[in-house]
Amino acid sequence: MSKLCIIKRILTILTCTVLTVTLMAAYSENAADNSIEAKTITEIQEERKQNEEKIAALQDEIDSLENDAAEEEEYQKTLSEQIELIQDNIELLDVEINQLSADIAAAEENINALSEDIEAQEAQVEENIELFKERLCAMYVTGNNSLVSAVLGSTDFYDMLSRVEMVNNIAAHDEELVDNLLEEINTLETSKANLETEKLNLEMNKTTQETKKKEKEEDIEQLSEAIQKSQDEIDRLALEKERTEKSVEELEAVNELLEAQENEIREAEEAAAAAEAAQKAAEEEAAKKAAAEEAAKQAATEASNDNSGSSDDSSSNSSDDTSSSDDSSSYTETDTSTSDTTTTSTSVSGFAWPAPGYYYISSGYGYRWGSLHAGIDIAGGGISGASACASKAGTVIAVSNSCSHNYPKSSNCCGNGYGNYVLISHGDGTTTLYGHLGTVSVSVGDYVSQGQAVGTIGSTGYSTGYHLHFEIRINGTAVDPSNYL
16 A cells, blocks of 8 residues: 555656656746846836837927928928019010110111211212312402402393392302201211110110129029028938938837847746746645655554554565655655755845855945946955855746956946846746856756855956845846845
8 A cells, every 4th residue: 555655656746847847948948049138127118118208209300300391392482483583574674685685776777877878968068068169269260250250241231130140049059058968967967966875875774684684693593592402401301301210210129129028028937937836836736745645654654563463464564664664765855955055044025145154235226327226236355256046946037158257358248237147037026136147057947946056256247346246126127135135
């Protein structure tokens, strides 16, 4: 009977062990496929919130750029209308200038014609005057007075009267002819002067209109330059809008990554909590069965002792019970043994001091240098290489072991500032982080007991001296560890 109980107990323990290993292996594979940075959910949410505010501000900027572009387009429309009106005026000026040019050409032709007429009249006058001069000269040379000659040479009185009248008529005709020619010349010269004055006025009007045309053309040139500047501004606004939209897209992409990272952390914590719960349930069930079997074994042993020596079967059963007891003792010893575990005192909240033997806090929880210091820094003489121990039992859900040195370093060095670190989920919504480790002695998926060493204290990452950076997070939000230790 006791052998049967032992076999059942062993089978139960093996079943629980296989179940636990299967769950842990599944979680370990999931954790290995998802790289989790040492950021809290609160930090991720805060970063996403800041990005959303930046996106909103950039969207306002995009709207402003669109409004500016619309104003520039309206401005260009107004300038184009002004150019069209000025071009219409220029066309009218061209018509007026062409008409003035035609009038000036006609005036020049008239002036040229009058000049020719005046020259002809002046030549005729000169010719008549020359003839008159020749007659006078001949009369003077011969000493013959026309009037006297006419009187003396007359045959009778009537002949004399005729001769005198003829001489007077010739003289009057010559005088009238010269006077008429001079009057006509004066008239022509007056007309010519008027035409020249009219031509001068036309030329002045033409010059004025050409000046106006030039001014209008300069106005068009300035408006065209204004349109080009406005178009350049529109192009600049479009480029600025494109860059701003690209910034929005980048921030949205970052937020998507942060959201995915947050989901990964939650899923990892939930998976770790589920695995730990399953392991605890399996251990509790195994413990209950082991206790029941132990009680049944003790009862059987007592009954066997009461009936010892009564029969061969009883002796045989007693011998079997002793063997079973030995096997049970051997199993119990193996099951309760631990390794690399440091005895530490546990607080009321269930957390133990993570750096046994070193209790100096060089930097507490709170804001410093403009950002939140999400944990406490534990330091002290000789702390380099000391053990960093699990403050509470749980499952390792993230490990960074990429820093191969404490010094020298530059900036954050590695591990996103934490250097080598270990993140443990405790299955009750709490996690703990151990940063700036020199070495790490656990892996993702390992179940660690309280006080078990998870690594050695170093100065990797963003650290200027050997110390342990320790954080407690509740549902992903960092809290002051001093309130829980």
